[in-house]
Amino acid sequence: MALSVEDLGTLDAVLSDAVLAAASEDAFATLRRQLPHLAWTRCDASDVAEDPFRRYSGFDVHLLDGSGHCVRLTAEPADATGVLLARRVGS
Numbered sequence: 001m002a003l004s005v006e007d008l009g010t011l012d013a014v015l016s017d018a019v020l021a022a023a024s025e026d027a028f029a030t031l032r033r034q035l036p037h038l039a040w041t042r043c044d045a046s047d048v049a050e051d052p053f054r055r056y057s058g059f060d061v062h063l064l065d066g067s068g069h070c071v072r073l074t075a076e077p078a079d080a081t082g083v084l085l086a087r088r089v090g091s
Contacts, residue, residue: 011054
């Protein structure tokens with residue numbers, strides 16, 4: 001299932017909430033709970049060389065396309081089947 005406009009709104013709301021975003025475990029759990037149709041993974045932002053789809057105060061968001069044999073990053077929400085939440089240390 002593709003990332004919808006509503007999904008992007010939920011992502012914005014959760015990651016723009018300074019209190020929730022400060023607790024990365026809470027933000028990740030909240031997003032997984034509110035958007036269960038997407039695959040979720042997390043890592044440190046320094047582990048990802050590509051430019052993020054979106055950047056928030058403490059996170060970079062990368063979109064994942066798992067429709068093929070291998071998962072790849074995509075810049076197209078219509079192709080996204082998941083989200084990589086990359087925590088920026090020191091943010």
